[in-house]
Amino acid sequence: MTTMTTTQTTTVTAPAQATPATRGTLPPHIARATATAGGALTIISAFLAWTWTSAFPGNLTVYGYPGGLQWLVLVSGALLTLFGLSSYGIKGLNWLTPQGADAAIRLSAYAALATAWFTMAAISVQLGGAVNLEPGAYFALVATLIGWLGARSLPYERPETTPADPEDTGFGQFKHNLGNRWETYKGTLTTGTARPAKTLPSYIEILIVAVVLALGLVVFTYGISTEYDELFIGFLITAGFGFAAIQKAGLIQRVATLTARHRNVTLIGAFVAAAAFPFTQSDDQYATIGVNILIFATVALGLNIVVGLAGLLDLGYVAFLGVGAYAAALVSGSPTSPLGIQLPFWQAILVGAAASMVFGVLIGAPTLRLRGDYLAIVTLGFGEIFRIAVLNLDGTSGPDVTNGSNGISSIPNLSILGFDFGATHSIAGFTIGRFANYFFLMLLVTLIVVVVFRRSAESRIGRAWVAIREDETAAEAMGINGFRTKLVAFALGATLAGLAGAVQAHVTYTVTPEQYQFAHAVPPNSAFLLAAVVLGGMGTISGPLVGGALLFLIPNKLQFMSDYQLFAFGLALVLLMRFRPEGLIANRRRQLEFHEKDEAPATLTKAGS
Structure with a gap:
């Protein structure tokens, strides 16, 4: 007699679990503080002179007013500071990081570091050496390096909530929201990530959409209006890492949810913002x-x-x-x-x-x-x-x-x-x-x-x-x-x-x-x-x-890259x-x-x- 054994396989969808974090060289709270301080110092560095001559485009010789590539470093430092502060659960700022701040901090630090060091390299190459750098330039290099070192010491992976599917409605959406809230709450207890934001009134959501569209117009206009190659390359670096940072923070998905709720308003607003572009040009x-x-x-x-x-x-x-x-x-x-x-x-x-x-x-x-x-x-x-x-x-x-x-x-x-x-x-x-x-x-x-x-x-x-x-x-x-x-x-x-x-x-x-x-x-x-x-x-x-x-x-x-485009x-x-x-x-x-x-x-x- 032959004994037959059957195996029944049941597939069960388990709730999302937090991914174990790989620790860096510093404790997480010290690493976040270091990265945030580096972001603040990066903002300060943008108001210092980086070179003594106006031969480099953008006029980076003025104290107290950023110019050219300094504005991009300032934006990167501001993102790093905001995401760093949001990791402490500060009321209002935690809305910016529904999926946790650590990944956004790292990418913002890369944006500041890459843009600042690219600028110093461009100044040195174009003007004939690092001797053309002012003390403010070295301050910017050190500030961005501090922010980067702090960000690199953060855990490599953070707990993430699964983004909502805008097409999912009914009980499936309810389960998704409930699961996300529980997982994010557990993340708050263990890693300091932000709790999910409360439901906002419709007029506040529409206002947020309007602000996002206005920012999109500013970014689009700035990218088109860049007057020299170095500024456009710096823009690509900052925009690329910045977009990745806000996406890792979950802000893109959060805004996408708002636009899905107000699709007609978003469509009209987007075309109004685009129609404003010619009025920004001389x-x-x-x-x-x-x-x-x-x-x-x-x-x-x-x-x-x-x-x-x-x-x-x-x-x-x-x-x-x-x-x-x-x-x-x-x-x-x-x-x-x-x-x-x-x-x-x-x-x-x-x-x-x-x-x-x-x-x-x-x-x-x-x-x-x-x-x-x-x-x-x-x-x-x-x-x-x-x-x-x-x-x-x-x-x-x-x-x-x-x-x-x-x-x-x-x-x-x-x-x-x-x-x-x-x-x-x-x-x-x-x-x-x-x-x-x-x-x-x-x-x-x-x-x-x-x-x-x-x-x-x-x-x-x-x-x-x-x-x-x-x-x-x-x-x-x-x-x-x-x-x-x-x-x-x-x-x-x-x-x-x-x-x-x-x-x-x-x-x-x-x-x-x-x-x-x-x-x-x-x-x-x-x-x-x-x-x-x-x-x-x-x-x-x-x-x-x-x-x-x-x-x-x-x-x-990038016409100078015509042979390598x-x-x-x-x-x-x-x-x-x-x-x-x-x-x-x-x-x-x-x-x-x-x-x-x-x-x-x-x-x-x-x-x-």
């Missing part, structure tokens, strides 16, 4: 960058429908931007247009969007039955076919439609209801130039794209896209018409790209085939558009906007995929997918016979 120098960032980011958001929601890898998406730009240019009254047609702008932009939609359907219909790499290869081929076709439609190799390599030039400025977008206007005492005018127009197009994306993602077709992205075979088995659903995504994404292309044609005056290659030094192109979606966060609204802004701004500002770009993507594969602004579901091992439920095994 001329069109940086408004040019602003309008091009909007074009690039808006097209990336359209691609996010195809890639982020439907999961279709499109490597030729920039061709739809080109179709919209060429279609609008041909009917906008350009003297070089072979058609000789001049339509009002609202008709021209509809022509551009309709032409892109038609091409999206024509290309998608025969190819969307393919999946994965095969679809990517076909879309890549479509992008190259478009570029070669417009090159050959020059009257020699083919019909005279696009003027070949010369493109369509001298596209006239828009005039809507008597408002000339090419002229300078005065609004409330502010001078608004040509590119600022187009910035407002492109902002309106971006608003349309955001609303379309949001409504589509929350609709039945949006849920079908997500189902196909996760498992197309299973989705079809549940009754979803995979081909038709993917074709709708392809056509909608192409239409949104056509809208942006119609505006781009009027902004740049000229459209040429070289603007719409798969990869070249100047975005937008298909490679950078896809990278913007991945970098920002697939399936989100703000992710591609942020990713597009970064990928356009960084190459534009693609190398730096590739290295940044590798590091991103290693440390944050879900993107800068992650969708909660995708974040759980990429960090499944970190948040896996405990498994208990029960044996029986």
Whole structure:
């Protein structure tokens, strides 16, 4: 007789447990005090002179008033001090660190240290040695080093609460909140982390959202308005570590929860803040960058429908931007247009969007039955076919439609209801130039794209896209018409790209085939558009906007790295995929997918016979 033993495995989701901390060289309370003191000293150092000569840009020779890179060190020191004080449970400040302050302290200390030491190195290299440093510079170096040493002595890991899923409601949300409160309370007893904040009145939450949007406008304006390479590199260092610090503190998730509760207010506030950008500029120098960032980011958001929601890898998406730009240019009254047609702008932009939609359907219909790499290869081929076709439609190799390599030039400025977008206007005492005018127009197009994306993602077709992205075979088995659903995504994404292309044609005056290659030094192109979606966060609204802004701004500002831009770009993507594969602004579901091992439920095994 053979005895058989069966084993029954029961999976039980255990409550989140605090991760054991690895201690540093100092006791935690002394390490926090040292880091906080280092942050305060860093703030003081920003008011001292760092060099004796104004030859280094930013004028770092003044006592009592920060300049240039000193402002960035001041911001880093302020973050370090705030997070350090919040670790003591000071009323009001503990709201800033719902997931504990230690990780935020460490990253803020890195921000102050890296920015200050980079500045001193830049001064020494540019002016010819460390002899050009004033005592205030050495004070800043020592202050940031003290803060860093204190932060390095903190425990390496802290107890963290699991971020809430904005889509979770009802009893599941109640259990989540209750578990987080208990775990955070235990963390308060053992590690000094802050207790969860009380529920705030609605008007306070809206005020917090408004403050966050205002800070976003300040950061965006400062990044665009940096006047020299050293300042922009320092800005990237401070912004990168600062963003990581507030994210580790849980502040990003806390603000995201507030914006989810007040979505309409946040959407309106975001566009009001963006509309205020031209009024912060004295001329069109940086408004040019602003309008091009909007074009690039808006097209990336359209691609996010195809890639982020439907999961279709499109490597030729920039061709739809080109179709919209060429279609609008041909009917906008350009003297070089072979058609000789001049339509009002609202008709021209509809022509551009309709032409892109038609091409999206024509290309998608025969190819969307393919999946994965095969679809990517076909879309890549479509992008190259478009570029070669417009090159050959020059009257020699083919019909005279696009003027070949010369493109369509001298596209006239828009005039809507008597408002000339090419002229300078005065609004409330502010001078608004040509590119600022187009910035407002492109902002309106971006608003349309955001609303379309949001409504589509929350609709039945949006849920079908997500189902196909996760498992197309299973989705079809549940009754979803995979081909038709993917074709709708392809056509909608192409239409949104056509809208942006119609505006781009009027902004740049000229459209040429070289603007719409798969990869070249100047975005937008298909490679950078896809990278913007991945970098920002697939399936989100703000992710591609942020990713597009970064990928356009960084190459534009760091012109001295023109020979190494693609190398730096590739290295940044590798590091991103290693440390944050879900993107800068992650969708909660995708974040759980990429960090499944970190948040896996405990498994208990029960044996029986």
